[in-house]
Amino acid sequence: MRLGSTLIVALRALRRNKLRSMLTALGIIIGVGAVIAMVSIGNGAKAQVEAQVAGLGQNVISVFSGSSMGGGMRGGWGSAPTLTLEDATAISREIAGVAGVSPEVRDRNQILANGLNWNTQVNGEGPDYPAIRSWPLTSGAMFTEQDVRSVAKVAVIGQTVVDQLFPGQDPIGQTLRIRNIPFKVVGVLASKGFNLFGQDQDDTVLVPYTSHMKRLSRRTALNSILVQAVSADAIDRVQQDITDVLTQRRKGKEPDFTVRNQVELAQAATATSRTLTLLLAAIAGVSLIVGGIGIMNIMLVSVTERTREIGIRLAVGAHGRDVLLQFLIESVVLSSLGGVLGILLGIGASQLVSVVNGWPVLVSTSAVVVAFCFSAAVGMFFGFYPARKAARLDPIDALRYE
Amino acid sequence: MAPVITLHDIHRVYDSGEVQVHAVRGVSLELQRGDFLALMGASGSGKSTLMNTLGCLDRPTRGEYRLDGIAVAQLDRNQLADLRNEKLGFVFQGFNLLARTTALENVELPMLYGRHRGSRAAMRERARHCLAIVGLAERADHFPSQLSGGQQQRVAIARALVNAPQVLLADEPTGNLDSRTSAEVMGVFQQLNDEGITIVLVTHELDIARYCKRSLIMRDGRVVSDQPVQPRSHAAVELQKLKDAETAAQLHPSA
Structure with a gap:
């Protein structure tokens, strides 16, 4: 297995194009940053609601009397003397x-x-x-x-x-x-x-x-x-x-009575914020996909631009698999680097929101892990096609490419 | 001693739609260890196709090619790649170095794809040694853009040498160089050949072919002439001649 040297090769290639690498990763950075910030803010709101529900007391069950009826008007729970x-x-x-x-x-x-x-x-x-x-x-x-x-x-x-x-x-x-x-x-x-x-x-x-x-x-x-x-x-x-x-x-x-417990109250209170968090996270997820398409675009340009380089590598003994792996690693490194920076950006943004707006935020570990894995997966998915294109080049044609 | 390269009745036909292009029509050739062959011919003569075949970049349509005893025709894409990596060194007309990559890292490249890799330190050491052979030890950390054409071609030669190949294949290595730098690069090839490395060099310049030991001329996909070079040029002598000529033309006030 030549994974080690392929990794070196891929990192060297990224280092040669620092600005482009950063700009390509930017799509993922913003996408992941948005996901982390949204989920953190949503979680903060949820935690606040839960704290307030807990403030109602521990393991509390409320029994309300029935609804009163007077002249056709129904008074709601607790209004009837039952x-x-x-x-x-x-x-x-x-x-x-x-x-x-x-x-x-x-x-x-x-x-x-x-x-x-x-x-x-x-x-x-x-x-x-x-x-x-x-x-x-x-x-x-x-x-x-x-x-x-x-x-x-x-x-x-x-x-x-x-x-x-x-x-x-x-x-x-x-x-x-x-x-x-x-x-x-x-x-x-x-x-x-x-x-x-x-x-x-x-x-x-x-x-x-x-x-x-x-x-x-x-x-x-x-x-x-x-x-x-x-x-x-x-x-x-x-x-x-x-x-x-x-x-x-x-x-x-x-x-003529109704019995409610605290958990039901908590669920009712957090339902809205959960829906909102899901919605925002979905929007942020779309921006991750867009970031992935950006990576695919740059990787395709990169493969065309580096056709001669690929030719040289194939001529001196690289297998198609080595070239495939190199470009795949490049795109995964790009996207997961974007993921890491995005996580930092998201944490920073949610802290800023917390300080400026006074909203409670809660950065969850699971959101960070999921965002990182997802960004790596985006790199894998969108990097595969360009990498396969590179790996299938004919060495003679690639060396002659101007 | 067994020849390092044996070609027997090699044909290469390109099938481009309805038209069939017969680029090489029955070439047979033997190359002994320590040989220094100049492959000459006009464009379209089939010399590039033959070179690609020799370089295991392309497989012949018909005929038998043995490199160091191995029958090449039956190998698949990955086996050909391994063969190129272990037995052949390539030097191209356009140098083909990786840009924004130091001379040392360029020379390391073939080792990264080798089946028997040493440690990072051993690879680095081997690359430094090869740069020293071509006289560029102190330029190891320079980028190609910081080197002259002749220096870049010497880095490319060092890269070709790094896996200790059986044969060095050079495709018009002096095509982009002036006459003096050409003489320097040919000097490097002659020195390597003196140390026992087999070299095949494609060129269309007669005075470059004169540095070789044997000259083979192709026309229409066939070998039309194959004879020893007489008299042979020596790089040191030619360089001195160029220097004298420059002095005579007062390019340099005192040599």
């Missing part, structure tokens, strides 16, 4: 693998404190809520089961509410008024930022769900129930069990 506290109790009592349950009642209210007022989301929750949503408190403590039982007038508030009603003060132990009922602030939630849908998650006040139902909203039904499964593996089974238990409790009536 989920009860008994449902929540049944879930925590009858289903194995449940780590926590929090009945939820939601409302918007104007709240007052310190001579300031603010309109915010006031939610009735259970004491498990911070654990379910992986949402720690920065100061104070969550209200307890005791507070729930005693319908206590206590509240845990988000950072935005602290900033609006207690600027520059420690809110713990202070009083805020909701519907003119005084609640004592016992805890402050850590700042969590915006959620998937652009809502400020810190703009919230949590009170015991009993206090919400009896003192504020005077409702008897829940909007939803948050359930946490003990592990990711248990999610599907727990979700099924919840459906079964609630269906059973409704004694054969149409199910």
